[in-house]
Amino acid sequence: MRNLSLTPFIQAIMLFAGLGSTIAAHAQLPRIVVDGVTAPQVFRDLNAAILAAPANSNITLSGGSFHVPGGFALDKPLHFVGAGMHIDSTNSTGATILTATGSDHFALTSGASGSSFTGIYFFTELYTTFSLGTGAGDQHVTGVELLRCRFEHDVRLGVVEPAASSSTFTECIFHRGFYGNGGTTVADRCIFDWTNPTGGTIAVFQPSGLTMLNSILFGGKTDHCSNATITNCIFTRAGAGPIWQSNNSTVSNCIFSSSDIFSNCTGTAINNITDQVPATIFVNETDGHYQFTDDLHLAGGSPGIGAGSDGNDIGIYGTASPYKPGGVPHVPHIRKVDIARSTDASGNLPATVRVAAQPN
Known part of the structure; x- marks a missing residue:
C-alpha cells in the first residue's frame, strides 16, 4: 500500500470541510477552528469552541448551519470568520448560518468589547437576533465590528438607554429593525x-x-x-x-x-x-x-x-x-474542490482546489 502525499493546504481542507473522496456541496459536517492564541483546535459545537477559546482568539467557521442552543452571551473578545452569508458565492461550502430557536439570540456583554464578525448569517425565530448587552449592567460594549453579515430579526445595540455601546456595520443586510438604545454606530454600505x-x-x-x-x-x-x-x-x-x-x-x-x-x-x-x-x-x-x-x-x-x-x-x-454582492470575507474561501476517487500511478491523490478572496 502506498502512502498518500497531501499538501498541508489539502490536509487542512479535508480536516476543516470534512471532505471524503468526492465533494457534495453543502453536505459536509460543519467544522469550527479555534486558533490565533493557542495551537489550532477543531470543534463541531460552537458553544464548546467559545468556552475553549482564550480571549482574542480567532473562531473560523466552515460553511453550513450551526445550531446554538440558548444562543450565546459572549464575555470575552473573539473574532468570528464565516465562509460567507450568501450561498451563491460559497457554493462549495454553503453559507455560514448561526441559528437559535424561540427567543434565544446572540449577545455580547461588556467583556466582549473589541469582538468582530465576518461572513455570517444570524438566523433566529423571534424578536431579537443580535444584541449588545443582556441588561443594563453589561451593555457597555465597545469597538464591535461586523462585516458582510446578515440578520433575520432585530439588531439592538443596547438594552436600555443610554447603552454607551459603539459598533460598525459594513456591507450588512438587515431584515428587521436596527435599534441603538442610545448607542453609537456607523452603518456603511x-x-x-x-x-x-x-x-x-x-x-x-x-x-x-x-x-x-x-x-x-x-x-x-x-x-x-x-x-x-x-x-x-x-x-x-x-x-x-x-x-x-x-x-x-x-x-x-x-x-x-x-x-x-x-x-x-x-x-x-x-x-x-x-x-x-x-x-x-x-x-x-x-x-x-x-x-x-x-x-x-x-x-x-x-x-x-x-x-x-x-x-x-x-x-x-x-x-x-x-459593496460586494457575494458577501464573502477577506480571507480565502473555497469555490470548488475536486478530489479523485483513487490514487494515480505514483500513489498520489489528485486534488484540485479553487479559492477566491475579496481584495477589500
Missing part, C-alpha cells in the same frame, strides 16, 4: 429592507449616535435619531419624509422617493435628490424586499450616478470600495 408599521426601522440613536453612509433603506424611516449624519444614502419611502423625529440631523447627497426629507423634525439638507420613483432607482429591484437576485446598482440615467459626496455613485455601489 448596508441594506435595510423592513418597514416598521408603527415606528422607525432605524431608531433610538440619540443624542448623536447614528452615522449612515452609502446605505439603502427600503420603505422605512429613522425615528429618534437626533444629530445623525446621513450621507450618500437611498430612501424609497413615499409620502412623508423618512428622516422622522430626528432633529438636527445632517443629510447630504442622498436620493429620496419622497418630496420631503424631514418629517416632524428639522435638520440640514445638502445636495439631495428628491421625487425619485422607487421602481426607477435601481437596475433590478421590484418589491422593496432585498433578494440576492436584485441588482442595486443605480439604473442608467439616474441623477445619483456620480452624485455622491466623493464623486462616486450614491448608494451601496459608491465609494472607492463598493
Whole structure:
C-alpha cells in the first residue's frame, strides 16, 4: 500500500470541510477552528469552541448551519470568520448560518468589547437576533465590528438607554429593525429592507449616535435619531419624509422617493435628490424586499450616478470600495474542490482546489 502525499493546504481542507473522496456541496459536517492564541483546535459545537477559546482568539467557521442552543452571551473578545452569508458565492461550502430557536439570540456583554464578525448569517425565530448587552449592567460594549453579515430579526445595540455601546456595520443586510438604545454606530454600505408599521426601522440613536453612509433603506424611516449624519444614502419611502423625529440631523447627497426629507423634525439638507420613483432607482429591484437576485446598482440615467459626496455613485455601489454582492470575507474561501476517487500511478491523490478572496 502506498502512502498518500497531501499538501498541508489539502490536509487542512479535508480536516476543516470534512471532505471524503468526492465533494457534495453543502453536505459536509460543519467544522469550527479555534486558533490565533493557542495551537489550532477543531470543534463541531460552537458553544464548546467559545468556552475553549482564550480571549482574542480567532473562531473560523466552515460553511453550513450551526445550531446554538440558548444562543450565546459572549464575555470575552473573539473574532468570528464565516465562509460567507450568501450561498451563491460559497457554493462549495454553503453559507455560514448561526441559528437559535424561540427567543434565544446572540449577545455580547461588556467583556466582549473589541469582538468582530465576518461572513455570517444570524438566523433566529423571534424578536431579537443580535444584541449588545443582556441588561443594563453589561451593555457597555465597545469597538464591535461586523462585516458582510446578515440578520433575520432585530439588531439592538443596547438594552436600555443610554447603552454607551459603539459598533460598525459594513456591507450588512438587515431584515428587521436596527435599534441603538442610545448607542453609537456607523452603518456603511448596508441594506435595510423592513418597514416598521408603527415606528422607525432605524431608531433610538440619540443624542448623536447614528452615522449612515452609502446605505439603502427600503420603505422605512429613522425615528429618534437626533444629530445623525446621513450621507450618500437611498430612501424609497413615499409620502412623508423618512428622516422622522430626528432633529438636527445632517443629510447630504442622498436620493429620496419622497418630496420631503424631514418629517416632524428639522435638520440640514445638502445636495439631495428628491421625487425619485422607487421602481426607477435601481437596475433590478421590484418589491422593496432585498433578494440576492436584485441588482442595486443605480439604473442608467439616474441623477445619483456620480452624485455622491466623493464623486462616486450614491448608494451601496459608491465609494472607492463598493459593496460586494457575494458577501464573502477577506480571507480565502473555497469555490470548488475536486478530489479523485483513487490514487494515480505514483500513489498520489489528485486534488484540485479553487479559492477566491475579496481584495477589500
